[in-house]
Amino acid sequence: MTTFDTDMPPMTTSIGRSTADDIWVQGYDLAGELMGEVDFGSVFYLLITGRLPTAGEARIFNAVLVALADHGLTPTALAARLTYTGAPDAIQGAIAAGVLGAGSVFLGVFEDAGRVLTAAGPTPDTGEEELERMAAEIIEDHRGRGARIPGLGHPFHKGGDPRTARLLALAREHDLLGPHTRLMLRVQERATSPSGRQLALNAGGACGALLSDLAIDTAVLRGVAVVSRAAGVVGHLAEEARAPMGRTLWHMAERAATYEARR
Amino acid sequence: MTTFDTDMPPMTTSIGRSTADDIWVQGYDLAGELMGEVDFGSVFYLLITGRLPTAGEARIFNAVLVALADHGLTPTALAARLTYTGAPDAIQGAIAAGVLGAGSVFLGVFEDAGRVLTAAGPTPDTGEEELERMAAEIIEDHRGRGARIPGLGHPFHKGGDPRTARLLALAREHDLLGPHTRLMLRVQERATSPSGRQLALNAGGACGALLSDLAIDTAVLRGVAVVSRAAGVVGHLAEEARAPMGRTLWHMAERAATYEARR
Amino acid sequence: MTTFDTDMPPMTTSIGRSTADDIWVQGYDLAGELMGEVDFGSVFYLLITGRLPTAGEARIFNAVLVALADHGLTPTALAARLTYTGAPDAIQGAIAAGVLGAGSVFLGVFEDAGRVLTAAGPTPDTGEEELERMAAEIIEDHRGRGARIPGLGHPFHKGGDPRTARLLALAREHDLLGPHTRLMLRVQERATSPSGRQLALNAGGACGALLSDLAIDTAVLRGVAVVSRAAGVVGHLAEEARAPMGRTLWHMAERAATYEARR
Amino acid sequence: MTTFDTDMPPMTTSIGRSTADDIWVQGYDLAGELMGEVDFGSVFYLLITGRLPTAGEARIFNAVLVALADHGLTPTALAARLTYTGAPDAIQGAIAAGVLGAGSVFLGVFEDAGRVLTAAGPTPDTGEEELERMAAEIIEDHRGRGARIPGLGHPFHKGGDPRTARLLALAREHDLLGPHTRLMLRVQERATSPSGRQLALNAGGACGALLSDLAIDTAVLRGVAVVSRAAGVVGHLAEEARAPMGRTLWHMAERAATYEARR
Incomplete structure (x- = not known):
């Protein structure tokens, strides 16, 4: 018997629990209520x-996961x-390496x-004027610090990221274009680059806004992207196992680099 | 200009490609054909x-992902x-730590x-007698080496893992109980523990067999479980951010452990 | 032959290079000049x-590595x-998990x-008065933002961290108590906690200051601690392989936690 | 108060312990006996x-760490x-990614x-004839399975790895060429490649043998290499922070790869 006093906070969890006959996830019977009934994206939600998404929420959450996978x-x-080139016996390590660049x-x-958007604190009841004021404050705050507004501009898809338009259309279709996304759109409409050019809303900005509307805690926002990207990484590793490019990359890097001793 | 000779194999990929206006994933238009049209589990498949699953395959693949998440x-x-207790600013690291135990x-x-099962090589055309022979060989080979047959027995769900029954029912419903799973079931019927007890097919064994029937390469089989488990880990981290237990665990371990200097 | 134009910056490296007969590290012959001649801590430096440390620098750098190992x-x-409990076959993953909490x-x-300290920019020529001014600015800046000054105070070693005194004594012995450490000490002398109590210089603060004096780039400061801690982690894993506590921790957590369904 | 029965094995540790005034590592006073007195490599040992190395052991252990760093x-x-290109804010993640390829x-x-070598079980008392017999068995066993003997041959340093000669010379100098290394040398003398060519002892083989003689548990042998390699990785990241090549590598890979849709 181990007995000890502890002045530490108690530990509570709502996620998982098993008995000899059943496995429960967030209060649902895993085998009876979730497997075969609910798609993986919805169980992730x-x-x-702590709750299953509605049909519309599930469609948008899945679309965000699909958008960021690869x-x-x-x-x-x-x-x-x-x-994977060095450790094909431990694929979990290659997947971990792949997600560690999600910074x-x-x-x-x-994130x-x-x-x-969450700091600004818009709610479903926030009126148009108030959203306008929040957007102006966000723009002013970033301009004052000389900082880029996250979610605007893309180095490559300059005409507009095709994922953004699709995500917004889905949100409108399900009447789920909530206060965070409406605020993000207002910021995008009013913000300009230092050179005065208007900036497109990129997929990261759209996903961050929509997930905030779906009540995903900002603390784990990046975690949603990490799981999505992990799926893409496994796709790359399946290809690497079949048609490896690791050693070619290695030799390409060695030959392309110039060696300059500092000694 | 960088020019170099290389005797290395060429690098080819089929996964992703972007133009200024479009993003392609395995030959599909990401925004037009996948987002909002296909669930995340199916895109992972x-x-x-390299191909989208049929409706039945998608249901089983999603059920496997759901079964292993937490x-x-x-x-x-x-x-x-x-x-996460030490590095809440880099949640990708906590997720990576979570999946690194998937060994x-x-x-x-x-895996x-x-x-x-894959080494035995059953195909849709393999007859009952031949499956019987394969099963006998697998059992004999493991018995000869004193090795446990992977997929049989469970330390906790001794009466049978509830996930296994559900997965098999789903496979039967969609007529997707393929040769690998049929072989696994034959092995389970004939194998006994060293003490002569029959062993239940556990969820790992059922998932490994079903995914082999779904043509998932064994090289990345564990990768499927890792992505599923990553979702569970993000669930735990969302809870940890809200109701932390990390420090309590730490102090509990420090107090419960006995210090025995070796010097 | 692979030929391609690239407008990307060229790749240069000074770290390693091999010929069929020799291996070079930062311009040194690895087998002839480093192995058996220079300790591992100095080669890490x-x-x-890009240069070997002097005898005094090597002693301090090694002492920092020793201080943070466990x-x-x-x-x-x-x-x-x-x-390691889940993946004993891939110890590199358990070590990685151990260092990922270094946040x-x-x-x-x-860091x-x-x-x-580096932002304040003291140099060997900075006079006492100027150091005084820099210290005052650092304190005022943190007080203004309601932020804690990094490196001061310790939750446990309230009377002063024994590692700090030792590190400072070593630096004095070798006349290597440089401008960053002198600035840190001035900050420590003048800063007080919100309740007016004086705060001790902790080991993290002392190490950060000393390594800055040793010209370690702030970008990799945390990396020095990570390598040190990796050694401690391997020590724990050697013990875990011999006398495991992983499963006890698991069951202890399961029993100590209260399950509270949110559904 | 948390009270619970546990039928789990008790948890014991000998590594670290702190009081308000002291920190102990394996029974040594960290600040008083280790910092400034013992180099980092020896503290890692x-x-x-659980014990400090002798002077000769410390020299060889450090030489092994130096040999494998980069x-x-x-x-x-x-x-x-x-x-690091994606997550410069979390360098612990980039280091973890670097060591995860140590497979x-x-x-x-x-390892x-x-x-x-450890399985063969030579001891300091094992005679020459017995070593000869062990070597023959190792060679025969690998030949029978069509397996390569680990530690022999090198794709690049065909004339002999310069690190091997240096390590053996150091071991001889300190009279620490123990039974595992003597067995490894016998294996090397007698083994030939399938084409009848003699194979050189590579650095991995020499390090594995020498560390076994130094009583490093095989369970953590790879862990020694991981810590060494972590130091090399931090060297690369310091360079990457100063003169990045990550984006060049990325664009080089994108341009060099051929896209072949499977759809």
Whole structure:
């Protein structure tokens, strides 16, 4: 028997529980109520928020997961492939390497957009004038600090990211274009680049806004993107197992780099 | 201009490609054909196999992902929570820590079952007698090496894992109980524990067999479980952000452990 | 032959190079000049800075690495052990899980102290009065933002961290108590907690200041701590392989936690 | 108060312990006996084995750590750099990505060599004839399975790895060429490639043998290489922060790869 006093906060959880006959996830009977009944994206939503999504919410949440799953031979996909070259026996490590690049530069915009919008605090009852005021404040605050507004502009899809238009259309179709996304759109309409050009709403900004409307906590916003990207990474590793490029990348890098001793 | 000779194999990919206006995933227009049209689980299947699943395949693949997403306060969930305690600013690291425990002891059974079945090589045309022979060989081979057959037995759900029954029912409903799963069931019927007891087919064994029937390459079988488990881990981290247990675990471990200097 | 134009910056490296007969590290012959001649800590310094440390610098750099290697059953050690429970076949994953907790809460203070001191920009020529002014500015800036000054105070070693005194004594002995550390000490002398109490310089603050004096780039300051902590993690894993506590931790957590369904 | 019965094994640790005034590592006073007195490599040895190395053991252990720290722009260094490109704010993640490639293909040889030698079980008292017999058995066993003997041959340093000669010379100098290394040398003398060519002892084989003689548990053999390689990775990241090549690698890969849709 281990007995000890603890002045630490008690530990509580609502996620999972098993008995000899049943497994429960967020209060649902896993085998009886979820498997075969609810798609994986919706169960992911349940795991994070504690409730199943409505049909419209499920469609948008799935669309966000689909939108972020892959973008070709990105640094994260390459890092995963190069890790697999050395450790094909431990694919969990290659997947981990792939998601560890989901930091401030790439998937961070996603989280940053959600934070800015959530901090402004719009609700379903926020009127148009008030949204206008919030948008002006966000723009002014970023301009004052010389900071880029997260979610606007794209280095590549300058005419507008095709994922953004699709996500907004889906949200409108289900009447789920909520206060965070409406605020984001107002910011986009009014903000301009330093050179005066209007900036498109990129997929990261749209996803961050829509997930905030879906009540995803900003603390795990980046986590949604990480799971989505993990699926893309496994796709790359399936291809790497079949048609490897890791060693070619390695030798290409060695030959392309110039060696300059500092000694 | 960088020019170099390379005797390395050429690099080819079929996964992702972008133009200024479009993003393609495995030959599909991401925004036009996948987002809002196909659930995330099915796109994950597309990323790995290069084709979209049929309706029945999608239901089974999603059910497998749902089955493996969470099992409560497991070592992997705890590792993720303890990592978040130290680095809440980099949630991708806590998720990575969570999936790195998906090794030989827990999710490995999954992959091992798939390997054993795939190595036997049953096809849709394999007759009953031939399956019988394959099953006998698998049992004999493991008995000869004193090895446990992967996929059989469970330390906790001794009466049968509720997930297994559900998965098999789904496969039968869609007429997708293929040769790998039929072989697995024959092995289960004939195998006994060293003490002569019959062993139940566990969820790992059922998932490994069904995914092999769904043509998932054994090289990435564990990767499917990792993505599923990543979703569960994000669920735990959302809870950890709201109601932390990391520090309590830490102090509980420090107090429960006995210090025994070796010097 | 692969030929392509690239408008990307060229790739240069000074770290490693191999010929059929020799291996070079930062311009040194690895087998002839480093192995057996220089300790590992000094080679680590060489890898980061491009030059070998002097005898005094090597002693301080090694002392910093030794100081941060272990602190008992910390969350990072526990995360590594729990990961090993699931994946003993891939120890690199358990080590990775262990270092992923080296984020803002624990080892981050280290980096934050370095950043604050480096931003102030003291040099060997900075006079006492100027240091005084820099210290006052740092204190005022943090007080204005209601922020804690990194490197001061310790939740446990309230009388002063024993590592701090030792590090400072070593630096004085070798006449290597440079401008960043002198500035840190001035900040410590003048700063008080909100309740007016004087705060001790903790080991993170001392290490961050000393490493800045040793010309370690702030971008990799946390990396020094990570390598040190990786050694401690391998120590824990060697013990875990011999006398496991992972499963006990798991069951302890399951029993101590209260399950509260949200449904 | 948390009270619970547990039938789990008790948790014991000998590694670290703190009081308000002191910090203990493996029974040593960290500040008083280790910092400034013992180099980092030797403390790493203490953390793993529970005792400080002798002067000769410390020199060899440090030489092994130095030997494995870097090998230029390897897949692991590239994976770390590409991860840093996306997440410069979380350098612990880039280091983790770098070490996750330390699997079966690269650093695994190290561990495999140690396992083969340890399984044979030579001791300081094992005579020459007995060593001869063990070597013959190892060779026969691998030939019978058509397997490569770990530690022999190198794709690049065909004339002999310069690190091997240096390590053996150091071991002879300190009279620490123990039974595992003597067995490894006998295996090397007698083994030939399938084409009848003699194979050189590579650095992985030499390190695995020497560390086994130094009583490092095979369970953490790969962990020694991981810590060493982590230092090399931080060297690469310091360079990447100063002179990045991540984006160049990315664009190089995108341009060099051929896109072949499977649809």
